Amino acid sequence: MEEFDVIVVGGGPGGSTAAAFIAMQGHRVLLLERERLPYYKIGESLLPSTVNGICAMLGVSDELKRANFTLKQGGTFRWGRSKTPWTFAFSLSSKMRGPTSFAYQVERSKFDAILLNNARRKGVEVRERHTALDVLFDDEQRARGLVVRDADGESREVRSRHVIDASGWTSTLARHVGTRVYSEHFRNIAVFGYFLDGKRMPAPNSGNIFCAAFDQGWFWYIPLTPTLTSVGAVVGQEFASELSDGARPALTRLVERCEPIRELLAQARPAVMAPYDEVRVRKDYSYCHTSVSPGR
Numbered sequence: 422m423e424e425f426d427v428i429v430v431g432g433g434p435g436g437s438t439a440a441a442f443i444a445m446q447g448h449r450v451l452l453l454e455r456e457r458l459p460y461y462k463i464g465e466s467l468l469p470s471t472v473n474g475i476c477a478m479l480g481v482s483d484e485l486k487r488a489n490f491t492l493k494q495g496g497t498f499r500w501g502r503s504k505t506p507w508t509f510a511f512s513l514s515s516k517m518r519g520p521t522s523f524a525y526q527v528e529r530s531k532f533d534a535i536l537l538n539n540a541r542r543k544g545v546e547v548r549e550r551h552t553a554l555d556v557l558f559d560d561e562q563r564a565r566g567l568v569v570r571d572a573d574g575e576s577r578e579v580r581s582r583h584v585i586d587a588s589g590w591t592s593t594l595a596r597h598v599g600t601r602v603y604s605e606h607f608r609n610i611a612v613f614g615y616f617l618d619g620k621r622m623p624a625p626n627s628g629n630i631f632c633a634a635f636d637q638g639w640f641w642y643i644p645l646t647p648t649l650t651s652v653g654a655v656v657g658q659e660f661a662s663e664l665s666d667g668a669r670p671a672l673t674r675l676v677e678r679c680e681p682i683r684e685l686l687a688q689a690r691p692a693v694m695a696p697y698d699e700v701r702v703r704k705d706y707s708y709c710h711t712s713v714s715p716g717r
Contacts (some may be wrong), residue, residue, distance in 0.1 A: 429585045451546045469526050481536065490527045615697035666700050667700075
């Protein structure tokens with residue numbers, strides 16, 4: 422029977438960061454990731470507190486710089502009744518002014534791999550293609566380990582003093598932690614894909630995220646590289662019928678209805694290289710739990 426101080430489930434930024442920080446305190450940590458990195462995820466526009474705070478504490482600042490991610494100075498919005506976009510810069514904040522007044526737009530497959538490999542270097546035992554099947558409890562209903570299926574399909578028990586579930590909205594362990602409560606105001610659907618050769622805003626805002634409201638919801642427009650752009654529409658669930666003939670036709674129609682996004686993509690073409698060749702849909706991603714730990 423293997424034993425660890427902490428088992429972390431999920432090799433995304435949250436799981437890798439928690440595991441690395443705990444290992445840096447001298448504890449024995451096991452991290453389980455059901456996929457093999459790198460693999461695709463959404464969530465590409467970071468903030469200065471992540472890049473210059475958490476990532477600096479983890480010791481990956483130089484590695485992020487070498488990855489040549491798009492520099493993000495702030496954000497640009499076309500919101501409300503005004504047709505004129507407005508821009509904010511991180512440097513306007515007295516708490517971020519100076520060398521930390523920036524963030525990155527990241528390709529998540531690369532960003533997540535940087536954090537996971539850093540966790541390994543910090544002493545975390547990382548096991549990819551390992552799935553957490555269930556939680557082991559002691560007599561006082563405290564989580565004391567997991568039932569795990571390994572890369573060969575074999576199941577076994579692994580014990581620990583603590584268990585952290587950082588596996589996200591697809592978690593199979595969440596049933597042990599209170600009740601998932603979905604937001605009353607954000608029962609949204611995101612339809613998103615990738616384009617090549619979309620336009621960029623004038624410098625110094627060329628790396629900014631651009632958000633534009635339209636009648637059905639709002640768009641994000643994230644420059645990931647000089648040629649690759651992440652584009653997504655967020656609409657209410659009442660517009661679910663837009664997806665009846667597929668995600669790509671739906672995204673095409675929504676782009677046509679949002680003038681500034683339509684103009685930015687006027688000369689662009691859909692990306693054809695994996696994993697950016699798909700148009701994807703996500704929903705029910707705004708929620709909380711009534712508890713963050715199992716009760717008696």
